Amino acid sequence: MKKEPYKTEKDFLKAYDANAFDRPNVSVDTVIFTVSGGVLKTLIMKRENHPAQGQWSLVGGFIDVHNDQELLDTAKRKLKEKTGVKTPYLEQFCSFGSKSRDPRGWSVTTVYFALIPSEGVELEAGQGATDIKWSAVTDGKVKEKLAFDHAHILEECTERLKSKVLYTSLPVHLMPEEFTLAELQNVYEIIMGAAMDHKSFRRRILRADILEETGKMKDTGRRPAMLYRRNGNENTHFFVRNIESAQMK
Amino acid sequence: MKKEPYKTEKDFLKAYDANAFDRPNVSVDTVIFTVSGGVLKTLIMKRENHPAQGQWSLVGGFIDVHNDQELLDTAKRKLKEKTGVKTPYLEQFCSFGSKSRDPRGWSVTTVYFALIPSEGVELEAGQGATDIKWSAVTDGKVKEKLAFDHAHILEECTERLKSKVLYTSLPVHLMPEEFTLAELQNVYEIIMGAAMDHKSFRRRILRADILEETGKMKDTGRRPAMLYRRNGNENTHFFVRNIESAQMK
DNA sequence: TCTATAAATGGCACTGTGCCATTATATATT
DNA sequence: AATATATAATGGCACAGTGCCATTTATAGA
Numbered sequence: 001m002k003k004e005p006y007k008t009e010k011d012f013l014k015a016y017d018a019n020a021f022d023r024p025n026v027s028v029d030t031v032i033f034t035v036s037g038g039v040l041k042t043l044i045m046k047r048e049n050h051p052a053q054g055q056w057s058l059v060g061g062f063i064d065v066h067n068d069q070e071l072l073d074t075a076k077r078k079l080k081e082k083t084g085v086k087t088p089y090l091e092q093f094c095s096f097g098s099k100s101r102d103p104r105g106w107s108v109t110t111v112y113f114a115l116i117p118s119e120g121v122e123l124e125a126g127q128g129a130t131d132i133k134w135s136a137v138t139d140g141k142v143k144e145k146l147a148f149d150h151a152h153i154l155e156e157c158t159e160r161l162k163s164k165v166l167y168t169s170l171p172v173h174l175m176p177e178e179f180t181l182a183e184l185q186n187v188y189e190i191i192m193g194a195a196m197d198h199k200s201f202r203r204r205i206l207r208a209d210i211l212e213e214t215g216k217m218k219d220t221g222r223r224p225a226m227l228y229r230r231n232g233n234e235n236t237h238f239f240v241r242n243i244e245s246a247q248m249k
Numbered sequence: 250m251k252k253e254p255y256k257t258e259k260d261f262l263k264a265y266d267a268n269a270f271d272r273p274n275v276s277v278d279t280v281i282f283t284v285s286g287g288v289l290k291t292l293i294m295k296r297e298n299h300p301a302q303g304q305w306s307l308v309g310g311f312i313d314v315h316n317d318q319e320l321l322d323t324a325k326r327k328l329k330e331k332t333g334v335k336t337p338y339l340e341q342f343c344s345f346g347s348k349s350r351d352p353r354g355w356s357v358t359t360v361y362f363a364l365i366p367s368e369g370v371e372l373e374a375g376q377g378a379t380d381i382k383w384s385a386v387t388d389g390k391v392k393e394k395l396a397f398d399h400a401h402i403l404e405e406c407t408e409r410l411k412s413k414v415l416y417t418s419l420p421v422h423l424m425p426e427e428f429t430l431a432e433l434q435n436v437y438e439i440i441m442g443a444a445m446d447h448k449s450f451r452r453r454i455l456r457a458d459i460l461e462e463t464g465k466m467k468d469t470g471r472r473p474a475m476l477y478r479r480n481g482n483e484n485t486h487f488f489v490r491n492i493e494s495a496q497m498k
Numbered sequence: 499t500c501t502a503t504a505a506a507t508g509g510c511a512c513t514g515t516g517c518c519a520t521t522a523t524a525t526a527t528t
Numbered sequence: 529a530a531t532a533t534a535t536a537a538t539g540g541c542a543c544a545g546t547g548c549c550a551t552t553t554a555t556a557g558a
Contacts, residue, residue, distance in 0.1 A: 022314060023272065023274060023275055023311070023312075023314070024275045024312055024314060025272060026272055026273045026275055026346075026357050062272070063272075063273055063346070063355065063357075065271060065272070065273060065348070065354070065355040068348070069347060069348050069349070070346060070347035070348070071344065071345070071346035071347070071357065092343060092344065094341060095320065095341065095344045095359045096320070097275075097312070097319060097320035097359065098318060098319035098320070099314070099317070099318050099319070100318070105314070106312065106314040108275050108312075108320065108357065108359065110344045110346065110357065110359075180536085181536090181537090182535080182536075197515085197516060197517070197518095198536090198537085199515090199516085199517080199518090199537085199538080199539090200514090200515060200516065200517090202537075202538090203514080203515080204514090204515090207514090219524075219525095220524090220535075220536095221524075221525060221526090221534080221535085222523075222524055222525065222533085222534050222535040222536075223522070223523040223524045223525090223534080223535050223536045223537085224523075224524065224535095224536080225535080225536055225537090226536085226537090429505090430505090430506090431504080431505075446546085446547060446548070446549095447505090447506085448506085448507080448508090448546090448547085448548080448549090449545090449546060449547060449548085451506080451507090452545080452546080453545090453546085456545090468555075468556095469504075469505090469555090470503085470504085470555075470556060470557095471502085471503050471504040471505075471554075471555055471556070472503080472504055472505045472506080472553065472554035472555050472556095473504095473505080473554075473555070474504080474505055474506090475505085475506090
């Protein structure tokens with residue numbers, strides 16, 4: 001296959017001989033979430049090359065069969081390359097594979113989802129991208145048209161995030177080092193798109209034993225609030241009586 | 250690559266030029282569960298070809314890039330080919346990909362897990378297998394040595410099954426057309442490896458509204474028990490107060 | 499008729515939750 | 529200095545689902 005640039009996607013696909021392989025293409029995509037400015041956002045990049053050249057897409061790429069040891073390495077590598085974040089919350093979400101999702105032919109992508117605090121992130125377009133940015137996610141969608149089936153992937157991934165937030169402490173990974181319970185509750189509410197009861201939220205999150213007091217207070221102009229940090233008990237899923245009505249006002 | 254049979258796996262691998270491709274191999278594996286004889290079992294097949302020729306493995310194979318439209322098609326096709334079952338409960342579990350899990354080089358497998366009733370299954374070794382059978386799963390393991398990383402996959406998949414059983418109605422897919430609540434509870438207990446309280450089980454499963462009375466009774470020698478069937482409300486997850494202590498005696 | 503066994507129900511204390519009111523602690527205003 | 533205002537944090541209680549154990553119901557067999 002030639003390595004020169006192609007004027008159109010059609011030219012590119014003509015030169016790309018899918019039949020040279022009888023095995024699907026494999027890639028890793030990462031849905032990177034953060035919350036900032038009171039809004040859930042996801043990281044998207046502008047594709048440098050064909051196919052879907054110039055379109056926005058999720059952060060992803062091909063497995064480096066020489067350097068990546070496992071799938072998670074590919075996801076970590078991509079995330080670090082684009083954001084500089086070395087220790088994100090990273091969880092395998094789902095794999096999508098079909099004949100039609102990529103114009104080059106049968107392809108499979110394993111999608112990870114990541115949660116990172118908005119602070120201290122240094123975006124860099126890097127390899128394969130001409131631009132990169134946060135885009136607000138409303139109702140599982142971003143306003144930009146996404147390449148391939150990435151809009152579908154984002155939608156399902158956001159759905160998963162929303163459902164897990166109901167009974168897990170995942171949102172702590174979206175917080176900075178130190179935060180108040182009100183700030184944490186606010187992030188929960190932003191993701192769920194619904195208000196929660198103060199008292200019940202405090203009871204559940206404190207009972208889950210994933211936070212510890214810093215001893216410091218945050219003065220916000222009114223009565224100061226206790227600052228908390230994660231205490232290292234990461235894997236706590238805390239459950240509610242009825243997932244349907246849980247905490248919804 | 251030659252198509253003749255190879256005497257040893259070494260011979261096979263020598264002829265197999267991994268560097269001919271810069272993309273990983275992709276396959277689909279299926280962990281097929283059933284409960285019979287009071288035991289959780291999974292379907293394993295004896296591999297006909299290299300690599301791992303003659304070893305037992307999970308049911309799986311390569312994507313047929315010409316006929317399969319999506320990943321789920323591959324899983325369905327394999328399951329039907331081996332068991333004849335057309336409408337299993339089938340759910341994507343997880344993908345495993347690494348440089349080392351297959352001696353041929355970088356490979357990714359997307360694993361599905363299936364639940365089927367033990368009755369009416371016609372096992373057939375079929376393509377790529379010289380034998381096929383049910384094997385008891387105890388503590389996430391079968392007594393046969395499994396090829397590749399399949400023992401690891403089985404272990405994680407069994408773990409997932411066990412955890413989901415606590416708060417879902419998944420085991421109904423392991424039951425025959427008609428069954429009593431005691432039989433269903435028994436299947437729950439087999440999977441979880443722990444006894445449950447009669448009354449609480451009845452309350453929860455009936456409240457979940459996934460079963461309907463058939464009107465018929467099953468006479469078991471003692472007081473006859475009501476026979477139930479699924480009513481079509483498949484997707485009901487019913488939650489418990491405390492996932493840790495849930496129903497454990 | 500009595501006994502054994504399994505199916506199914508009754509009853510109640512316990513616990514987490516939703517809900518709303520109240521108290522505590524800061525700043526801004528007069 | 530006293531008051532108003534806003535947010536943080538707690539108190540209190542009814543309600544619902546659960547765990548637990550006792551009781552009742554229905555059948556076969558002795």
